[in-house]
Amino acid sequence: MSNEIDVRACKATNALVSAEYDLREFAAKDNIEVSIDWFELLQKQVYPDDPGVRYYFVVEKNTPSIILPLRLTNKGGVRAIESLGNYYTSLYTPLLTNDSDLLTLRHMLASASCDHGGAHVMRFAPMDPESPVYKGLLSELRAIGWIPFKFFCFGNWFLTVDFNWDGYLKKRSANLRSSIKRRNKDFAAEGGTLEVVTNTDGIEQEIAAFQEVYTASWKIPEPYPDFVPSLIRRLSTIGMLRLGIARLQGRPIAAQLWIVGEGKASIYKVAYSKEFASLSPGTVLTGFLLKHVIERDQVKEVDFLIGDDEYKKIWMNDRRERWGIVAYNPRTIIGFALLVKEVAGRTAKILRKKIIEIFLKSQQLGSRASWIFRLKVVAPTPQSPRDQEMSWTIHPIAQFSDFKNEWDVLVQSRPGTPFLGSAFLLPLLDIFGTGEEQLCLLHSDGQLCAAAIMQRRQKSIWQTFQPSQLPLGAWVTNGNIDLVSACSELMRRLPGLTLGIGASQIDPQIQSRPDDSAKVRTQDYIQTAWVDIxxxxxxxxxxxxxxxxxxxxxxxxxxxxxxxxxxxxxxxxxxxxxxxxxxxxxxxxxxxxxxxxxxxxxxxxxxxxxxxxxxxxxxxxxxxxxxxxxxxxxxxxxxxxxxxxxxxxxxxxxxxxxxxxxxxxxxxxxxxxxxxxxxxxPRIEFYGKVMEWHTRWTTQNRTLYHVTEYRWAWLKKLHARMSAPAEGPSQETSSPAQT
Structure with a gap:
């Protein structure tokens, strides 16, 4: 470490105050998590007795130029250095001034490693991967001889505000506009009231109301029950509090904690009482607070913080990601061993996916080659072009049992979806089917290469059969079928005049997503999570x-x-x-x-x-x-x-x-x-919408999608004008626990 830079460290923020350093640069501005106030609160409520908390800093003219909050831990002999944060942290970053030199991080990281007896691993998360400090940490970790890796943490939905409330509503879907209007009317008719708390007046009573709602909601009890009340108190003293409370005849039934800084509003905590879900108090309160921050606070950005919950897309416009950094010290035996494990794990994951892809393709090619060989031996007479064409055949669903073996062979060629097999579909059709469904089979050269169960949604619209018990639509292919072409052909074969055909909840892991076109529309449905074993x-x-x-x-x-x-x-x-x-x-x-x-x-x-x-x-x-x-x-x-x-x-x-x-x-x-x-x-699949509890078990997710194909391009345009696009579930309809 260079002698030119004096890196200091202390174990609590009050040591910085006691030293009479000028800390005004580190006061809360647009984001309280990027402030000395945040780390003081976090340490007091979450890590009050943790001996590993450290604040590394460099002083210039009595003002720290950078403060790097860390935790030094030792678990099972592994000495780790972690960013100071936890469950409550939506964005971590070292505290910087306008004059901060990111090269200083090199010396701070080296000092922390030295203080921890030659640490083995460092971990920083969640961070903005586009920020200079994220790139600076990667660079400076390499500079001190560590090997860093990036990893995904979660998606972050936000709204860039360049309009008033009416302008915002015009940019939302007709479905949301109608919902806000209708729900507000119903809520008011039942004696509902809305309030935004912004200062210390009666703050303890409002905190009690917030906690009453939280207890009555689907939310898991807070692991540190005094953290949020302390945060609310602190926000109320510095003008950043926007605590929304919805009351029904005086009783609090929904509460939301928003944080407003210099031009930015962050939606930190939301909850509503399950007992009153039918009134959609969460939707009513979100609209009320959103109007408040747009018109009164005149913010330039609204941030929904952690997660890709489907309802956030209804309110927000844009998505970005939060990533982390994990780095290993190859000069230590344990650090090198962890590095090897990291590289092996990442490599194995990539190789396994490649091997599965190759294996599946070889199976399909081998099966097809075997069939072609038999054709040459048994029936050497060339088939006519017409015989070799792909063609759909349509059968009453009552005949499904006659084709179930052929159906199951096709399902088994695309492993990972056991619920698409006949063992699942036959009882599903028996109990939840109408008997009017159609079994659709696509053959090529005598082989089944695609199959679907279709139901008539409207007089001229068909879609895949899918009760709520079925995680994906009843659509199966061998992986070599073009989805759009198959839908086009099927649309011509289904009985009656078919104006449109929909394939619902398709897994991109099974069927690649087609591009939108003049007659084709694809839509995100939900993100689903899985765990690699x-x-x-x-x-x-x-x-x-x-x-x-x-x-x-x-x-x-x-x-x-x-x-x-x-x-x-x-x-x-x-x-x-x-x-x-x-x-x-x-x-x-x-x-x-x-x-x-x-x-x-x-x-x-x-x-x-x-x-x-x-x-x-x-x-x-x-x-x-x-x-x-x-x-x-x-x-x-x-x-x-x-x-x-x-x-x-x-x-x-x-x-x-x-x-x-x-x-x-x-x-x-x-x-x-x-x-x-x-x-x-190889893996555990959840096949449900990614909820907060999923993210504790995995960071991996993918987006299921819908495809709709119209008979004519003008019909797609007409449908888009006449109806609102499909929206995800609202806050009230989202499952409050495991489904």
Whole structure:
């Protein structure tokens, strides 16, 4: 380290204050997370007794030019240096002045490593990958001989404001405009009121209202219950608080914490009472606060912070990403070993995807080559061009059983979607079908290369069959079929005059997404997450967030202290499915899904379907029901099916009376540990909308999409003018827990 730069360190922000440094440059401006106030609050409420907290800084003329907040940790012999942050952090960055020299980071990083006895690994997240400081950290880590890697954290939706409220509404969908107007009218008619708290007047009463709503919502209890109240108090003293409260006849039923700085509003916390979801208080309050910050605060940007939740796209215009940096010290044995593991893991992930692609293509080519060979030997007479054309045949859905073997062979050629097999679709059609669906088969040279189950949505519009129980639309191809061409041909074959055809919820991993064109429209549906099963569970678990690991350990210690025995059971025998569905129904019928009408019960349609379907899969050795016990009581369950490429978690339920100890989280940890030990499946699929809880288990997601093809280009334009584009679920309709 150069002697020209005097890098100093302290263990708390009050040491900087006591030294009488000029800290005005580090006061909260547009973003409180980029301020000394934020780190003071974080340390006081989250890390009050943590001996590893450090603030590295360099002083020029009694003013620190850069402050680098870090945590030094030692877990299992691995000495790590981490950015000072946690669950509450949406954006991490060192604190800079206008005159900061990013080259100083080199000396600060070297000092931190030296102080930590030659650290093995450093980790900084989440950060703005386009920021100079992100690029500076990468550069300076390399400069001190470390090997850094980038990794994705989460998506971030935001709105650039260059309009008034009326201008904003004009840019929104007709669906959202109508919803805001209708919901506000209904809310007011029921005696609802809205309020924005901006200062310290009556702040404790408003904090109590916020906490009352949060407790009554679907939200997981805060791991540090004093953090948000302390943040609200601090914001109220510096003019950055915008605390929205929606009350119904005086009772708080929705609350949102927004933070407004110099030209920017950040939506930090949102919650509403499940009891009043039918009034959409979250939508009403979001619109109210958005109008407030646009017209009164005249902000230039609104930021929805963490995550790609579908409802955020309804309100915002743009998306950016937050990334992290992990770096290893190759001059230490442990650091080098971790580096090798990182490189091996990344390489294996890339190679595995390539190998699977090559394997699938070789299977398809091999099967096709074998068929061509047989044609040459058995029927050497050349086929006519007409015989070699691809053509759809349409059959009544009652004939599906006659073609199920051929259908299943096609599904198996595209592994990872066991729910598209006949074992899933036959009971689904029996219970949720109308009998009017059409079985559509596309053959080429005598081979089935695409298949679909279509239903008439309107008189002249067809779409793939897809009740809510089916994660993807009933559309299967061998991977070599052009989706647009196949839809065009099918549109001409379906009975009656068909003006449009839709393929819903398609997985880009199975069918590549076509480009929009004059007659074709594609739409994002949801993002879905998955977990790659590679390496050891210990490595996977160590990579999870500190909050998840700490909460899991805390809950297990609590249960152990109370003498409660926990265990996981995996049911695979078909004769045990009926009792398992009874147990699952007991969990759901006691929770919010019973009131919602979506609970699985042994004697309702949902229960009949899941019982029959899981019996089918268990009979084939491809069904699993995980049951989690506290002593002699079932507290959580997962319903799963699988093929050789993936295990799919279809449904999750837990006993809400044990919500405080997170039984579904504990079950998932034990379940994933077993799956990693088995190494039987390459991945775990969720096939549901990415929720906040998914992001604790994985950072990987992809976007499912819809495709609509119109008979004529002018029809697409007409439809676009006459109807609003499909929107994702609102805040109220989003599932409050595992689905």
């Amino acid at each position: 590679e390496g050891s569970f210990e490595t996977y678990w160590e990579a999870r967030g500190k909050n998840l690991k700490q909460n899991s350990r805390k809950q297990r210690n609590k249960l152990q202290a109370e003498g409660i025995e926990i265990r996981i059971e995996c049911i695979t025998a078909p004769e045990d499915v009926y009792k398992a569905i009874e147990d699952y129904g007991s969990l759901e019928s006691a929770g919010w899904k019973a009131a919602d009408g979506t609970a699985i019960l042994p004697d309702n349609a949902q229960g009949h379907f899941y019982r029959k379907m899981l019996e089918n899969f268990c009979s084939m050795g491809r069904g699993r029901i995980y049951r989690y016990w506290f002593d002699d009581k079932v507290v959580a369950m997962d319903l799963c099916i699988h093929d050789d490429a993936a295990i799919v978690i279809l449904k999750t339920a837990y006993d809400e009376s044990y919500k405080a100890v997170s039984p579904s989280t504990l079950m998932r940890q034990d379940e994933f540990q077993q799956l990693f030990q088995e190494q039987k499946f």
